[in-house]
Amino acid sequence: MELKHxxxxxxxxxxxxxxxxxxxxxxxxxxxxxxxPFGDAKARDIxxxxxxxSQEHEAGGRTYRLVCVAGAWxxxxxxEYGLWIRALVGQKPRPARLSKPALETLAIIAYxxxxxxxxxxxxxxxxxxxxxxxxxxxxxxxxAGRAEAPGRPPTYGTTKLFLEHFGLRALDDLPDASELRxxxxxxxxxxxxxxxxxxxxxxxxxxxxxxxxxEPSATxxxxx
Amino acid sequence: MADYKVQFEVFxxxxxxxxxxxxxxxxDIYEVNLTKVAREFIxxxxxxxxxxxxxxxxxxxxxxxxxxxxxxxLLPADLQAVDEDGEEGEDPRWExxxxxxxxxxxxxxxxxLEFIEHAQENVYPRLPVAVAPDPQPAPARxxxxxxxxxxxxxxxxxxxxxxxxxxxxxxxxxxxxxxxDIRERLAGSAQLRFGDLFAAAGSREEVVATFLAILxxxxxxxxxxxxxxAFGDISLCRSAEFEWxxxxxxxxxxxx
Numbered sequence: 001m002e003l004k005h006x007x008x009x010x011x012x013x014x015x016x017x018x019x020x021x022x023x024x025x026x027x028x029x030x031x032x033x034x035x036x037p038f039g040d041a042k043a044r045d046i047x048x049x050x051x052x053x054s055q056e057h058e059a060g061g062r063t064y065r066l067v068c069v070a071g072a073w074x075x076x077x078x079x080e081y082g083l084w085i086r087a088l089v090g091q092k093p094r095p096a097r098l099s100k101p102a103l104e105t106l107a108i109i110a111y112x113x114x115x116x117x118x119x120x121x122x123x124x125x126x127x128x129x130x131x132x133x134x135x136x137x138x139x140x141x142x143x144a145g146r147a148e149a150p151g152r153p154p155t156y157g158t159t160k161l162f163l164e165h166f167g168l169r170a171l172d173d174l175p176d177a178s179e180l181r182x183x184x185x186x187x188x189x190x191x192x193x194x195x196x197x198x199x200x201x202x203x204x205x206x207x208x209x210x211x212x213x214x215e216p217s218a219t220x221x222x223x224x
Numbered sequence: 225m226a227d228y229k230v231q232f233e234v235f236x237x238x239x240x241x242x243x244x245x246x247x248x249x250x251x252d253i254y255e256v257n258l259t260k261v262a263r264e265f266i267x268x269x270x271x272x273x274x275x276x277x278x279x280x281x282x283x284x285x286x287x288x289x290x291x292x293x294x295x296x297x298l299l300p301a302d303l304q305a306v307d308e309d310g311e312e313g314e315d316p317r318w319e320x321x322x323x324x325x326x327x328x329x330x331x332x333x334x335x336x337l338e339f340i341e342h343a344q345e346n347v348y349p350r351l352p353v354a355v356a357p358d359p360q361p362a363p364a365r366x367x368x369x370x371x372x373x374x375x376x377x378x379x380x381x382x383x384x385x386x387x388x389x390x391x392x393x394x395x396x397x398x399x400x401x402x403x404x405d406i407r408e409r410l411a412g413s414a415q416l417r418f419g420d421l422f423a424a425a426g427s428r429e430e431v432v433a434t435f436l437a438i439l440x441x442x443x444x445x446x447x448x449x450x451x452x453x454a455f456g457d458i459s460l461c462r463s464a465e466f467e468w469x470x471x472x473x474x475x476x477x478x479x480x
Contacts, residue, residue, distance in 0.1 A: 076349040076350065079344070083346075092348065097341060107333040107334040124237060124327065125239035126282050167340065167344045
């Protein structure tokens with residue numbers, strides 16, 4: 001018997017997703033009831049064992065996966081079997097789908113948090129009052145702090161419910177997180193003009209990737 | 225006009241509309257002819273003003289930015305360069321494209337989020353029902369084995385073993401009748417002792433018919449046989465699986 005087998009058995013029978021901390025507490029409790037070699041497993045070992053299990057299930061091509069959502073682990077079916085499971089248990093109780101404006105705003109907050117309302121509006125180019133209210137009411141977004149700016153405006157971030165709604169483990173689990181979360185929000189680089197006799201380099205040579213990967217504090221290109 | 229109106233509702237804002245116009249040009253976002261796009265944008269805004277002034281506010285800001293860019297393009301290149309050095313040094317053209325690229329990134333990200341959201345609706349977590357601890361643990365019930373049952377019926381039959389004389393008479397006891405009898409008795413009390421069932425039996429035939437009735441009811445899962453202690457008395461009780469008020473449909477089954 002290995003640690004991962006015990007964890008698998010626990011999660012198979014669990015009533016709710018369990019965090020590594022909760023799993024550790026269960027191992028301790030079981031050890032008190034009947035001393036065994038797994039009582040003093042470290043949280044680190046537990047996470048490693050869960051990762052191994054998860055990979056094994058994936059490699060085994062099972063119709064379910066051991067997934068981590070917002071830091072807690074659970075077994076969940078693969079989406080392609082939803083049709084049949086729905087016939088069995090019915091439609092999942094689920095809030096309405098988000099509108100396009102809500103999804104856009106949410107995407108900006110998710111990748112760039114924490115940021116102020118004004119910063120979000122700057123990216124979207126439109127006011128977001130109604131959309132923000134919806135996102136706050138649905139508890140997908142919350143006030144994360146206050147910006148070091150005049151008036152100390154509140155900054156916003158996503159909630160645990162956001163991760164759960166989208167089945168994400170953490171913010172790094174967002175699609176293209178490494179790229180999008182790094183894009184500098186502010187300050188363009190050296191302006192580029194369209195004419196031939198410009199004082200700066202031509203814009204056509206800048207690829208999307210270059211722009212995206214540029215450092216936020218990139219210094220303006222020297223002018224001849 | 226009506227066609228345009230439908231289209232406006234799709235655009236989330238001026239950047240969205242601008243992105244749509246750039247896409248229509250089918251060129252790289254960095255190479256798009258903003259002057260041409262500016263004209264189209266303003267045409268749209270002109271139409272929008274007729275429908276919804278409130279929305280047009282943000283669009284007007286964009287329209288003025290585009291006009292500004294257009295005006296710069298109209299200037300001779302040498303004049304432009306001088307102009308730029310003299311002013312804030314920020315090309316509004318580049319500024320706009322940068323904003324557009326950034327907006328597009330998040331528009332795409334929103335689409336991916338939407339995809340995930342929809343896929344997530346088809347993911348069912350495994351949440352087994354709670355194994356509720358039994359508040360009153362039932363007394364350890366040992367399910368009677370077939371041999372226990374045969375032993376018990378033999379016990380009863382022994383009562384009739386001494387009779388040597390034989391009579392021939394019409395079959396008085398049928399299994400179907402005994403089934404009805406047992407069902408009736410169990411309707412009155414939850415549990416019957418095995419021995420009590422045979423207490424009134426007057427012949428081997430009746431004992432056998434009763435015994436077969438018990439076996440049949442067990443086979444039909446209408447009856448549970450329980451032995452509370454090893455080698456103890458056997459009791460009959462209604463099976464939890466079966467709806468006892470269902471009527472005497474079983475008698476017919478017996479004839480086979």
